[in-house]
Amino acid sequence: MNINLTLIGQMLAFVAFVVFCMKYVWPPIMGAMQERERKIADGLAAAEKAEHDLELAKEKSVERLKEAKQEAASIVESANKRASQIVDEAKQTAVVEADRVKASAQAEIEQEVNRAREKLRGQVGALSLAGAEKILGASIDQQAHSELVDKLVAEL
Amino acid sequence: MAGENQTVSEYIVHHLTNLTYGKLPGGYERYDGSVVADGGAWVMAHGGDEAAAMGFSAIHVDSMIWSIGLGVVFCLLFRSVARKASSGVPSGVVNAVEMIVGFVDNTVKDSFHARNSMIAPLALTIFVWVFFMNLMDLVPVDLIPHTLMLLGVEYQKIVPSTDPNITMGMALGVFILMLYYSITIKGVGFLKELTLTPFNHPVFIPINLFMEVVGLLAKPFSLGLRLFGNMYAGEMIFILIAALFSAGIMWLLPAALMQIGWAIFHVLIITLQAFIFMVLTIVYLSMAHEDH
Numbered sequence: 342m343n344i345n346l347t348l349i350g351q352m353l354a355f356v357a358f359v360v361f362c363m364k365y366v367w368p369p370i371m372g373a374m375q376e377r378e379r380k381i382a383d384g385l386a387a388a389e390k391a392e393h394d395l396e397l398a399k400e401k402s403v404e405r406l407k408e409a410k411q412e413a414a415s416i417v418e419s420a421n422k423r424a425s426q427i428v429d430e431a432k433q434t435a436v437v438e439a440d441r442v443k444a445s446a447q448a449e450i451e452q453e454v455n456r457a458r459e460k461l462r463g464q465v466g467a468l469s470l471a472g473a474e475k476i477l478g479a480s481i482d483q484q485a486h487s488e489l490v491d492k493l494v495a496e497l
Numbered sequence: 498m499a500g501e502n503q504t505v506s507e508y509i510v511h512h513l514t515n516l517t518y519g520k521l522p523g524g525y526e527r528y529d530g531s532v533v534a535d536g537g538a539w540v541m542a543h544g545g546d547e548a549a550a551m552g553f554s555a556i557h558v559d560s561m562i563w564s565i566g567l568g569v570v571f572c573l574l575f576r577s578v579a580r581k582a583s584s585g586v587p588s589g590v591v592n593a594v595e596m597i598v599g600f601v602d603n604t605v606k607d608s609f610h611a612r613n614s615m616i617a618p619l620a621l622t623i624f625v626w627v628f629f630m631n632l633m634d635l636v637p638v639d640l641i642p643h644t645l646m647l648l649g650v651e652y653q654k655i656v657p658s659t660d661p662n663i664t665m666g667m668a669l670g671v672f673i674l675m676l677y678y679s680i681t682i683k684g685v686g687f688l689k690e691l692t693l694t695p696f697n698h699p700v701f702i703p704i705n706l707f708m709e710v711v712g713l714l715a716k717p718f719s720l721g722l723r724l725f726g727n728m729y730a731g732e733m734i735f736i737l738i739a740a741l742f743s744a745g746i747m748w749l750l751p752a753a754l755m756q757i758g759w760a761i762f763h764v765l766i767i768t769l770q771a772f773i774f775m776v777l778t779i780v781y782l783s784m785a786h787e788d789h
Contacts, residue, residue: 343517343532343548343549343551343552343555344552344661344662344665345517345519345552345553345554345555345557345662346519346553346554346555346556347556347557347560347561347660347662347663347666348662348665348666348669349666350556350561350662351560351561351564351657351662351663351665351666351667352563352666352667352669352670354564354565354568354666354669355622355666355667356670357568358568358571358572358622358626359615359618359619359622359670361617362572362575362619362621362622363578363614363615364623365572365576365579366575366576366618367579367598367617367618367621368513368571368579368580369580369582370575370578370579370594370595370598371598371602371617372582373582373583373584373595374582374595374598374599376583376584377584377587379584380584391709400583430584440653469580471632491705
């Protein structure tokens with residue numbers, strides 16, 4: 342337990358090891374640790390941001406979905422409206438067409454009736470003339486009596 | 498045990514003697530009766546008396562080898578980790594080393610507030626190196642000394658921190674740093690601190706100077722002697738327990754239990770002492786940086 346040169350030797354060794362540690366050990370280890378710390382912090386921040394973004398995206402998608410539903414509903418509604426409109430229109434045209442067809446048919450019938458009546462009238466005239474001729478047995482002056490017949494025909 | 502015919506006190510003394518290489522003064526009568534020639538001679542000391550006669554011009558070969566060897570182990574281990582260090586995922590020994598580095602860095606940040614890039618590496622070196630030196634205390638006391646004795650090496654103390662030269666050498670290194678930073682950073686302020694505190698009056702300068710210088714000198718002494726005292730006492734108890742093994746067969750079990758108990762307790766002490774040495778170094782250097 343004597344104090345001797347060991348003291349000096351230890352002091353020199355101490356200095357040497359401290360210098361070595363300061364130059365070659367501490368900076369790389371500390372640098373790596375700080376770098377990792379920074380990376381982790383960045384990673385955590387990125388994760389947080391991503392989570393936030395996800396939240397936003399979710400909100401947005403919900404909104405979009407709602408919008409789309411509304412749009413779809415309105416489209417269906419307007420389609421329904423349009424459909425009933427078309428049906429109404431078709432009904433109306435049908436009614437109009439039917440009326441038109443009916444009218445033309447009526448007109449035709451009337452025409453036909455008139456024509457038939459004219460024809461009938463003519464034939465009745467001739468027939469009554471022939472009948473009268475037969476009844477009288479004599480030849481009647483067709484000219485003298487035609488006035489009478491015409492009057493008769495007009496009465497029919 | 499070293500030597501079959503030793504008494505217990507011889508055994509203990511043998512264990513507490515360093516392997517010393519030094520210069521014996523001229524005219525000294527050696528253990529074998531030979532007389533050292535005039536002008537002295539550099540020899541390996543044989544026993545404590547010769548080592549004492551060498552005075553300051555001697556060196557504890559065992560302390561130096563173990564101390565520097567452990568320092569080299571520290572440097573190689575941490576350097577290999579520093580090479581591998583990356584910001585990727587750490588594993589294995591890198592993890593352990595980074596944990597120690599982080600721990601030291603936190604301790605330094607907690608108690609050292611000035612800016613000095615030397616303090617943290619200094620603290621790391623002190624902590625790990627002192628811990629390694631203390632760790633040698635847990636090696637069974639006879640294992641290495643007795644093995645070396647069979648190889649012809651007479652004395653061997655394998656725990657460098659039980660040598661006051663080692664602990665005081667480090668403490669003096671810290672002391673020189675303290676003085677250096679006190680003078681370069683405080684300048685005249687350091688002189689004022691020595692002469693005008695705690696009594697701020699010119700009349701009290703001698704008293705102040707005396708008190709402050711004693712206080713200043715007490716720092717390295719307390720630093721070095723605390724570590725030395727703790728480790729020396731611990732080593733001493735290990736030696737006594739080892740001596741107890743030879744006291745008879747019925748002492749075998751109690752001695753074994755004591756050995757285990759003390760070793761477990763000592764794990765705490767060696768770590769704590771390394772930590773205290775580091776923290777006090779940081780605190781002292783922090784005081785050297787702070788201008789009042």
